[in-house]
Amino acid sequence: MRRRAPKPRRGHADARAHACGTAAGRPAQCQRIGAFVPQGTAPRPWRSGGIVLKRLLRALDRRPSCEARTEDAAEAGRHADRALERYRDGDKTAAAALCRSALALDPRQAPAWSLLGRIALDDEQLERALECYAHILAIEPDEPDYLVNAAEVNRRAGHLGRALELSERALSLRPLDARAWQVRGGALEEMDRLDEALDCLRHELELKPDNIDGHSNLLFLLSRADLLPPRQVAAEYRRWGELYADPLSAAAAPHANSPEPDRPxxxxxxxxxxxxxxxxxxxxxxxxxxxxxxxxxxxxxxxxxxxxxxxxxxxxxxxxxxxxxxxxxxxxxxxxxxxxxxxxxxxxxxxxxxxxxxxxxxxxxxxxxxxxxxxxxxxxxxxxxxxxxxxxxxxxxxxxxxxxxxxxxxxxxYLPPAGMPACNALPAQRHGYVTFGSFSSFPRISNETLRAWALLLGRLPGARLRMTGAPGGESLDRMLEIFDAAGVFADRLDLVGRLPLDACLQQYLQIDIALDPFPCNGATTTCESLWMGVPVVSRSGRSGASRSAISLLTNAGLPQLVAGSWEGYIDTALRLAADLPALAQLRATLRERLRASPLLDAQGxxxxxxxxxxxxxxxxxxxxxxxxxxx
Known part of the structure; x- marks a missing residue:
């Protein structure tokens, strides 16, 4: 059953356009090939996946038979084989040149397109990788390996629905494809469909029980997602060790290090x-x-x-x-x-x-x-x-x-990065409203965290929420639907795409109170916030991942900002927002308090x-x- 689109509300389209970096009057292109543009940067005219496919098909139609000549195809295949050898030798420049030569002879040479896509992915050139796989799927639409690779490229680019669609096609053709289950699990995890993601990763390990990295991915998910009781999570970790590590340890030779207790x-x-x-x-x-x-x-x-x-x-x-x-x-x-x-x-x-x-x-x-x-x-x-x-x-x-x-x-x-800006006056006193902020990586931000933030904004009319690294596509839809369901208009959300470090640090000058995600607390972002004079409201839980902030905030002298429940979390944020003079005083003194705390006492x-x-x-x-x- 197709999910119904959320009912449009005031500001919904504006928030989407802002998150996608589009200028006024220009359509947001957040589908297959989309890019976030930092605030204040003109958008780039990215081509859509459909345009890429149309151009490819026109190019292929220029040959009367729609097939490269036999001799050209054979030579193109040899170029592609040599390109793969160069890539394995670490010479990506030569590999890319050989791929282009292959495609000049035979534009239907899918292995050459695939290697170009791999090189683009290595270099984090996601747009180029997406284009390569658009070509590949026009040539080989039912090849499971290409479908899985295309799904992974789309996952990395944030097109999670497309990643699920492609991985599902791959699994319909090859149900026992472990890597298809892995990519599907990764996309589901980023959509915060964590139980489904866990099922996919378990499927992957059943099919490929010697997949060490896949098992590590499962452990990473369990540590950050709070899906199982801590003792069950500990048992999963032990199983990883018993399967892969312990047999190697049994063969280790004794150590010859001198057992002198006080030597250098x-x-x-x-x-x-x-x-x-x-x-x-x-x-x-x-x-x-x-x-x-x-x-x-x-x-x-x-x-x-x-x-x-x-x-x-x-x-x-x-x-x-x-x-x-x-x-x-x-x-x-x-x-x-x-x-x-x-x-x-x-x-x-x-x-x-x-x-x-x-x-x-x-x-x-x-x-x-x-x-x-x-x-x-x-x-x-x-x-x-x-x-x-x-x-x-x-x-x-x-x-x-x-x-x-x-x-x-x-x-x-903590060591504050060089060049961090000086703390400024409390923005709320200038704006007349409180701005909350979160600069955590978006995959850390669970649906329950978003719902708590939506409830918080619902209880404080006029307050705003500012986020960096804002997602596109299905992740953006998910977030906007959660706020919409709480009656919070999307025009109260300031969504900014990925930013370089210097520009991201400037964002702290725009917020009054930082909000920590749960169950995976922040660490670097918490320290950055405190250094910039911005108090952080956090929630603690039962796992180490959900207790990072209690360590940081207690050592910063702010244990009262850590709550044990969502109700306490929201109440703590509201108390801070209700006393602007006290919040301004905290902002003015927090950097010096942090400097005098154990968190910055590098010598001690x-x-x-x-x-x-x-x-x-x-x-x-x-x-x-x-x-x-x-x-």
């Missing part, structure tokens, strides 16, 4: 995010402040696209190792050769992780921390670093296979972290020197 130690950090990424803002403080008389710092970078931040972080390490091109076995040998004493994973189950490297036990003591809000499920991961707010003692310990090590304050230490944080490391090291020394023990 070698600490290694492993991450794919030593780059312009949120992890870097939290990693730089301790990398820069380790006591070099007691610690030698090794960074093992799995970053495939280094940037200026990579170069900066490289200068903070005593030793820097690029391991992106190394196998897990080779990287583990390198770490043993480096004689690393404590190895710290900063990725968990996120993209680019090297958990199976840790499974090989390259260091005597291994920990996970920072870049992921869950555990790993591995026997080889000895510890998980947290704090008493995010993981309360007696409540959270049985949620992880790792032993919890709790820092005394927060598990985060690093000393606490080193003490935690040292205690873990001493435990290993005690075990390794006990009679009959070999570590």
């Amino acid at each position: 130690l070698r600490i290694g950090y492993v991450s794919a995010d030593f780059r312009r990424h949120a992890v870097a803002y939290f990693a730089e403080p301790f990398l820069a402040r380790h006591d070099r008389s007691a610690w030698r710092v090794y960074c093992y970078s799995n970053c495939r696209r280094p940037d200026d931040v990579t170069q900066h972080l490289r200068g903070l390490a005593d030793e820097w190792r690029d391991i992106a091109a190394l196998s897990d076995d080779a990287a583990a040998r390198l770490m043993r050769d480096d004689r690393v004493d404590i190895l710290v994973d900063l990725a968990g189950h996120t993209a680019g992780n090297r958990l199976l490297l840790f499974a090989r036990r390259p260091a005597p003591v291994q920990m996970t921390w920072l870049g992921y809000l869950g555990g790993t499920g591995m026997a080889a991961m000895d510890y998980r670093i947290s704090d008493r707010y995010a993981d309360p003692a007696g409540e959270a310990d049985d949620q992880y296979r790792e032993q919890l090590l709790r820092l005394p304050h927060s598990k985060w230490c 944080f690093t000393r606490d972290l080193e003490a935690l490391y040292r205690d873990a090291w001493r435990r290993w020394c005690a075990r390794s020197t006990a009679p009959g023990k070999s570590c």
Whole structure:
């Protein structure tokens, strides 16, 4: 049954046009090939998918037989084969040139279009990738592999309904296609249809039980979505470890590290995010402040696209190792050769992780921390670093296979990005109304969060909500329908597309109160908000992902802004909005309060972290020197 379109209400079209970056009087093009344009930027004349197809078909019709000559087709196929070889060798420029040569000979050469689409996707050129797959599906409309690839391109571009349609077609042709289930699950997750997404990911694993990344995707969904009780989630993590990691750990050789409890130690950090990424803002403080008389710092970078931040972080390490091109076995040998004493994973189950490297036990003591809000499920991961707010003692310990090590304050230490603007006066005093804001990644924002925000705006007539990274297509429809159902007109929503960091930071100057999503709280955005003088209203839950804000806000001296229910969340936001003089005073003083808090005490944080490391090291020394023990 086709879903009925929502009844148009005042401001609905304006909000859609704003989110899609269209100028007044121009139609919003948010269908197959759409782009968000930052506020104040002229829209680009993107071509629609239909135009692309018509041009392709006209080009194909120019040949009387609609077929390339046999010899041209054969030569085009050879060009496409060589292009694939060049791509696998890492020469994308040569690969793209060979694809274009192939298509000049035979425009129906679908493998050449497919590789061009893959290259465009690698370079985050989603519009170009969409065009390539429009060509492919005109040539091979019923090839499951192409349908699945096209579904993934549409998912990444935000065209979630189209992604579901294409994956469904692929599954009708090949029901046991594990990757089609994976892509479908990803699209459903972004539509906040989480139970259906979980079913798809489970289907995928039934069909391909050795799919390590697919299983990690399932764990990531469980950690952020609050679909199952924490103990059941912990069991899913353990299952991942028992299937993929534990067999590798059993073959690990004993370590030759000297078990001296108080000697200088070698600490290694492993991450794919030593780059312009949120992890870097939290990693730089301790990398820069380790006591070099007691610690030698090794960074093992799995970053495939280094940037200026990579170069900066490289200068903070005593030793820097690029391991992106190394196998897990080779990287583990390198770490043993480096004689690393404590190895710290900063990725968990996120993209680019090297958990199976840790499974090989390259260091005597291994920990996970920072870049992921869950555990790993591995026997080889000895510890998980947290704090008493995010993981309360007696409540959270049985949620992880790792032993919890709790820092005394927060598990985060924040470094504000250079060039952040100065705090401004409270916008509400100038505008005459309160502006709430959320700059979290949109997939974090659940339907129940949107409903709470709609109820909040319904109880405070005149208030507005400002969001960056606003979606298009079906996600935008979903959001507008939720506000519409609560009686909130869409012209009270200021929706801005994706912005570069500098422009995004400027958005904090436009809002009075930040709203945190649930059940997956923000971390970087919470710190940014507080630094800009904007208080954050949050809700805590039972999982670590839903308790990030209670750690940050408590350490910032604002525990009263964390509620345990949606009613308390809305009441907290309304209390802040009702007292503008107090809100203005908080805005004027919050940056200095944050500067004096544990969240920005990089020196104290690093000393606490080193003490935690040292205690873990001493435990290993005690075990390794006990009679009959070999570590």
